[in-house]
Amino acid sequence: MRIGIIGTGVMGAFHAQCLHTEVSGAVVTALADVDMERARAAAAAIPGALAFDNAQDLIDCPEVDAVLIASPDFLHAEQTLACIAAGKPTLCEKPLSYSVADAERVVEAHRAAVGEGIPLVHQGFMRRFDPGYVEQKRVVTSGEHGRPVMVHSIGRGVASGPGATDETVIFNSAIHDLDLVPWLLDSPVTEVSWHAPETPSSTGGGLRDPFLILLRTADGALSTVEVFLNARYGYDMRCEVVCESGAVSITEPHRVAVSTQLATSTGIPEDFRPRFAEAYRLELQEWVTALDEGRAPALATVEDGAVATRVAAAAVASMRNGGAFVRIEDVA
Amino acid sequence: MRIGIIGTGVMGAFHAQCLHTEVSGAVVTALADVDMERARAAAAAIPGALAFDNAQDLIDCPEVDAVLIASPDFLHAEQTLACIAAGKPTLCEKPLSYSVADAERVVEAHRAAVGEGIPLVHQGFMRRFDPGYVEQKRVVTSGEHGRPVMVHSIGRGVASGPGATDETVIFNSAIHDLDLVPWLLDSPVTEVSWHAPETPSSTGGGLRDPFLILLRTADGALSTVEVFLNARYGYDMRCEVVCESGAVSITEPHRVAVSTQLATSTGIPEDFRPRFAEAYRLELQEWVTALDEGRAPALATVEDGAVATRVAAAAVASMRNGGAFVRIEDVA
Amino acid sequence: MRIGIIGTGVMGAFHAQCLHTEVSGAVVTALADVDMERARAAAAAIPGALAFDNAQDLIDCPEVDAVLIASPDFLHAEQTLACIAAGKPTLCEKPLSYSVADAERVVEAHRAAVGEGIPLVHQGFMRRFDPGYVEQKRVVTSGEHGRPVMVHSIGRGVASGPGATDETVIFNSAIHDLDLVPWLLDSPVTEVSWHAPETPSSTGGGLRDPFLILLRTADGALSTVEVFLNARYGYDMRCEVVCESGAVSITEPHRVAVSTQLATSTGIPEDFRPRFAEAYRLELQEWVTALDEGRAPALATVEDGAVATRVAAAAVASMRNGGAFVRIEDVA
């Protein structure tokens, strides 16, 4: 499978390296970036890879069988539409869009293009391939501990990226949890409510951080999502599913424990790369293998991507109306 | 210090045993219960202890220097008032009352009785003596990790008691967390909001369980309290304080880990007794030692008890109004 | 029970404080030390306590019902004999002696004094009261995981005391493990073998540290004991009992976990005091309660103390003969 990657920033470079060195059956043949120098530098690291300075040329390139979109968020919908038009299998990084209307336009275009056939487009919700969340979902779904009643999902990072706003962090970061919780529960989100502390550090820098989202799902469960992008201490993902007679948590993915200076310590990753390297690898391997075998990849669908955008939009609406619950179906 | 104990149910018997066998400087001299047979049975286990069939006789007994109230909740306020009237040091189990008005009546009577002197009455919030929460508060208060922004407190049990209602579980169980969070943060609760899942198991038995309370404190922090009385799997207390640059959690108080049948396991207590035995012992020891030394015991005060009742009443009000935040100062 | 304490160094002061503030039914009435200033300082902290500058006066003092020996090791046997002569219940800190002959002399004098009656003398092996080891023994003894086949006991500390030698650290420190392993297994040690690394840091300072002792017990189990007095990182006790179908380990007794600076950490105690405070308290409480009730305390006996001395002497013999196994029965 010959893959072309749009965007050669942190995410695109990470995917390119993984596809090139660790995914069976994949060859990276093209990389595109509006910054042609960056595209060329990325291509130089992969024998035979071409560099492009625009997405459309890469999409149209006959050396490209499938496209991975890792460009800035605001380009995702448009580039996905171009891939659909070109009829090429596409893996689009989250989110599909910050706009519910745009996300649904992509879904419609996709439906028109593939009908009941194998989907062309998938969404990069890699947590669905993390061995921890996968095992957690397996145990919960087994029913051994009764039905789930609450999920507590926490996502913390060292620092928010440049230009983050109260709105973009929901569409860009919290969206992982907004996809994760209904996936774990196998039940769609019905309404959400947004809250945040009022401490000096969480309101002073122009960003409300941390914040808390309450999620209700169709199965009746009530879940909490805490997002804290500037937690400073590390990239720390936690998740517990509380069932009727048992609770299931993912555990920290450390490798060693060190006892020194009156403490025993285990490491916390600095960012998403060490934490989710395995999830990304498994996601990409499944995508490539499925395409190669002519079956539908077990990745999040474009519909999942559009639903997550809708849930995120509902959280933004709640944020703007003082924290009241907003129903997903009421989001335009 | 000669102690009289009112109530010889589970809690009273537990306190009697602890005072008798593990607290230095304490002698249990009297036990009262409306069920005289039960009072006599309890007294028989302690050499020289007297049995009474009513609280007032115990309070008046000259062999009693100090009173521990472990009777049913609805009697706490009235019996505390009787102890104040008798001028005897008193440790009243939580809650002080289910009624804000009654709680404040006790506070006023107490103030009238002791003025600026050493308080007579203290409230049994034993978590304040649990070595885990104590160490957690010490680390948070040190400021080493910046200011706290969120607390996540979870309290789960095997099964709710007979007759529990949506209201009583707030006054009787959640009240521990409603006292704990502001104590950890050293900042009073300003408003609360109540939410619960809508799953069959959490609505079918006449009890909304689990439920979630959001707490705002004067310092701006936003905290979550999950209470799940029928979690079945065990008596499990968790608490994390998230600060600006670090997070501090209590750890599980297990003693051994057993590896067998493809799993490594650590035990979870069945109820509050093994979990908080050390906290109760330390609380009682501090109470007795302080009384003996003529200084104010470092226990929760009667004012703390009244405040917790007020916060609980606000949570009940939120439960009744659909989950909107209720300000503590607005509770009558 | 009025207790007199011989020795007011670290250990004696620790016991005095515990008995005075945390043990029900105990009063510390006398303290003795060859350094009379130190004895007076210790006595000043306890209302009504007398100070003596020699052990015999304390033993003879009519205000002393029972004696706790916390003097330097080389005085233990002699002072225990004096207590037996005086007919006073005695708790002697470990070890009973560094000399097998002296230890057996104490055992014989004790046997002559008490016959089949309630023992007068007990030995301070407090690990037998540590809730972790107690629970470990309970699980192992239950037989649920089959019979034990190996124990791995590790004892590490921050730094060895002044004047420690290869021999004294066996009698003074390793002796805890030499008592613990057969107690856990309920089977006496039959032979031991001593080994040590040859690294610069473990041979350069005049002390072979760490070292390893292999222990065979009558039940056929083979156990390892690692002692590392200068491990620097903390006071760390570990123990695993490997059974036929399961393994049982004590867990670290931390209270909180802190996530900061890319690591999650739990504390390690600096010395034995925080680690074994609970064990010492429970040991002393059992001693006092049993004496008060006129029954034999469930502490290690003087015979246990003599056996431990014999096992330690065998380890020393192995150290001197190049690590070959030495049978306990061959130690003179």
Next chain:
Amino acid sequence: MRIGIIGTGVMGAFHAQCLHTEVSGAVVTALADVDMERARAAAAAIPGALAFDNAQDLIDCPEVDAVLIASPDFLHAEQTLACIAAGKPTLCEKPLSYSVADAERVVEAHRAAVGEGIPLVHQGFMRRFDPGYVEQKRVVTSGEHGRPVMVHSIGRGVASGPGATDETVIFNSAIHDLDLVPWLLDSPVTEVSWHAPETPSSTGGGLRDPFLILLRTADGALSTVEVFLNARYGYDMRCEVVCESGAVSITEPHRVAVSTQLATSTGIPEDFRPRFAEAYRLELQEWVTALDEGRAPALATVEDGAVATRVAAAAVASMRNGGAFVRIEDVA
């Protein structure tokens, strides 16, 4: 890289699947087994793969660029010699041989064939690629915690394979630890000593299990290796390196923790496959990538394999002489 695999039992099938589905740049083109039906079944799972009923035909096959030997242990040396003769890059599963003489014959033939060039043959000590051991070695080697003085390595499994003997379990199972410890310490083993319990269950079935090996390395460290093949409770690998001022342990590789029925549990793998899947994948990926890039793979060398055989032979000699230390250089 077109790979041929000799042996299609558990190990060969596991490698075939990994190479086929998860290793970038590898194609499995041939499989050989003395049981031709089994070879055909294995080949059927991989599009285009050929089946052979003997190793030599596979080695000679022009569709095979490199050979992976996963046949029964006693064939390893002979088949490796055949690969050297054919000049094909080879990854031989451990052990190289049970015979020191045979192992050295392979080393000599290899040296004669490649001289100072890129090695043809590597040995399958996959623990060197396990992220836990790799991180442990990195931390130890950093010197941050001083020099290592002891290693405690434990390897337990559910049940020993059919036909296991006291000797074969050293060459086949313990050999992992006998390679691991000197690799972690970067210092060769100098002498070893073998010991075992004498419990009914550990002597009754014709197999001494568990057993303990003491290892001395040239750096002066003293290490313990516990092997317990019939531990029943799970496949459990543990390893701690004790340094002068800190201790470094690998942690258990679980993904989730489940709280139910009064216990919190984490899973233990049933066998080596889930435990070391990642290590095998990384080992194979490094092998294939290095061969492709024309550089020496960072796997254990054939010399490492021969040394491990020698250490194992010394352990067998110690077992036969009652546990005395046997020097590696004295093993013929």
